[in-house]
Each structure stands twice: as structure tokens, then as C-alpha cells.
Amino acid sequence: GQNIDQPTEMTATEGAIVQINCTYQTSGFNGLFWYQQHAGEAPTFLSYNVLDGLEEKGRFSSFLSRSKGYSYLLLKELQMKDSASYLCAATDSNYQLIWGAGTKLIIKP
Amino acid sequence: DGGITQSPKYLFRKEGQNVTLSCEQNLNHDAMYWYRQDPGQGLRLIYYSQIVNDFQKGDIAEGYSVSREKKESFPLTVTSAQKNPTAFYLCASSILTGDVQPQHFGDGTRLSIL
Numbered sequence: 001g002q003n004i005d006q007p008t009e010m011t012a013t014e015g016a017i018v019q020i021n022c023t024y025q026t027s028g029f030n031g032l033f034w035y036q037q038h039a040g041e042a043p044t045f046l047s048y049n050v051l052d053g054l055e056e057k058g059r060f061s062s063f064l065s066r067s068k069g070y071s072y073l074l075l076k077e078l079q080m081k082d083s084a085s086y087l088c089a090a091t092d093s094n095y096q097l098i099w100g101a102g103t104k105l106i107i108k109p
Numbered sequence: 110d111g112g113i114t115q116s117p118k119y120l121f122r123k124e125g126q127n128v129t130l131s132c133e134q135n136l137n138h139d140a141m142y143w144y145r146q147d148p149g150q151g152l153r154l155i156y157y158s159q160i161v162n163d164f165q166k167g168d169i170a171e172g173y174s175v176s177r178e179k180k181e182s183f184p185l186t187v188t189s190a191q192k193n194p195t196a197f198y199l200c201a202s203s204i205l206t207g208d209v210q211p212q213h214f215g216d217g218t219r220l221s222i223l
Contacts, residue, residue, distance in 0.1 A: 004151065031209040042199055042214040043152075050208070087151070091209050096167070099151030 002026045004100035006088050011106045012078055020073045020086050020103045028093025032064050032071045035087040037102065043087055046073070075105075083107045111136045115200050115215035121223045122187065122194060130185045130218045132200035139205040141183035142212060145169060146197040158183055159205060187220065195221050 003025045012018040024032065031050045035043035047055055049064035049071060061074040073086055085102040092098055113134045122128045134141065140159045144152040154167030158177040172191025177183050183202075187194045197219050201212040 008149075033211060042217050045211040045213060048209070048211055089152075095209055096154060096157065097152075097212065099153075101149055101151045 002098050004088055004090060004098055006100040006103045009104045014078055014107055014109050016078050017076050022071045022088035024069050024090040026090045026092045026098050030091040033089045034062050034073045037085045037087055078107050080107050113202055113215035115218050120218055120220045123223050125189045127186055127188050130198055132183045132215060133181055134202045136202055138202035140203045142201040143185045144199045
């Protein structure tokens with residue numbers, strides 16, 4: 001079957017670093033996406049990985065290991081506005097996205 | 110500014126009523142998608158379309174219908190056959206290339222039962 005797993009909730013401190021993990025199992029994997037979703041709002045695109053390795057974009061980085069079916073999103077220098085849910089999504093054989101339930105990140109001062 | 114516009118923001122449905130959610134994009138994207146989001150669950154695909162006058166069922170198409178008469182527009186009708194329609198509905202679009210491309214979302218429509 002197809003499945004995306006990520007932690008339900010994480011807590012971190014302002015100014016710190018946090019890593020949100022995602023494991024996936026899909027047929028015909030082609031890429032892994034990360035989105036940020038603030039409460040009551042639509043998801044916004046953060047990053048995507050096709051090949052193994054780290055993609056860095058400012059304070060946010062995303063890593064992919066295709067052989068392990070594993071990705072993580074790394075957030076540095078956390079700010080209060082980073083409090084949100086982070087959604088992991090992987091492609092299937094039809095190039096459609098299979099979505100995880102999201103990780104709610106709580107930032108404390 | 111280019112983007113995806115969903116309307117209305119909030120919608121209430123009475124028993125036995127069909128309601129239509131609007132989605133318009135001016136990004137010149139080929140592909141458009143409708144998702145449903147319920148608390149504690151991932152987004153679930155209802156329908157998607159890659160070209161005008163053609164669309165495909167997603168994982169939870171029962172009780173929903175769509176049309177794609179124009180590239181810019183992909184309205185979703187929630188029919189009375191959908192017994193549990195209360196959810197956050199998200200429309201998205203993307204370009205189509207040989208590679209997977211990010212999907213970009215509208216602001217969503219929150220549908221509730223009266």
C-alpha cells in the first residue's frame with residue numbers, strides 16, 4: 001500500500017533548530033514535497049527533492065534518501081511565525097501526490 | 110497578480126442540496142486539482158484535470174462532480190449523495206512538464222452542514 005508517516009506534533013524553542021522526519025511508501029516514487037500550512041489557511045510550497053541529498057533554501061533545508069524512503073525538513077533559527085503544520089507529500093506512479101497528515105510545530109519563546 | 114481564487118470562503122449546505130465551489134486560476138497552469146482536508150488527516154484527492162474537457166477521479170470522488178470547460182476554471186459540485194461533506198476544500202494547480210512540479214493552492218472553502 002501507499003503510506004506517508006510523520007510525527008503528529010513537535011515542540012521547539014525560538015532560535016533553535018528542529019528536524020521534522022517523514023517516511024514514505026508509494027508506488028512509482030518521483031519526488032518528495034514539503035508544504036507549510038498555518039491554521040485555517042492553505043498550504044504553501046516550501047521545497048521539493050527528486051534526487052538524494054540536501055536542498056537548502058534560506059532557513060529551511062530538506063533532505064531525501066530514496067533508498068530508505070526517508071526525508072526530513074530542517075528549520076533553523078526558529079521564529080514564532082514558524083508555528084504551523086508541515087505537510088510531507090510523495091508522488092505515486094500516476095504523478096499524483098500522497099499526503100501525510102502533517103506535523104504541528106509549536107514554537108515556545 | 111497571478112494566483113488561484115476560490116470562492117466562497119465559507120459555505121453552508123442544507124440536506125438534499127447540491128452546492129458548487131468555484132476555483133479560478135490565472136497562472137496558465139494546465140493541471141488543476143481538488144482536495145478535501147479533514148482534521149488529523151492528510152489531503153485527499155477528489156478529482157484532477159490535466160487538460161480542458163477531461164478530468165480523472167481521485168481517491169474519494171463519490172458524491173462529487175467537476176467540469177473543465179475552460180483552462181482557467183475547475184468548479185467542484187458537492188452533491189446530496191455526499192453524506193459527510195463538512196470539510197475544508199482546497200483547489201490547486203500546477204504546470205505539466207516531464208518532471209513533477211509543485212502544486213500551488215487557493216485559500217480554500219470551508220463547507221458546513223446546516
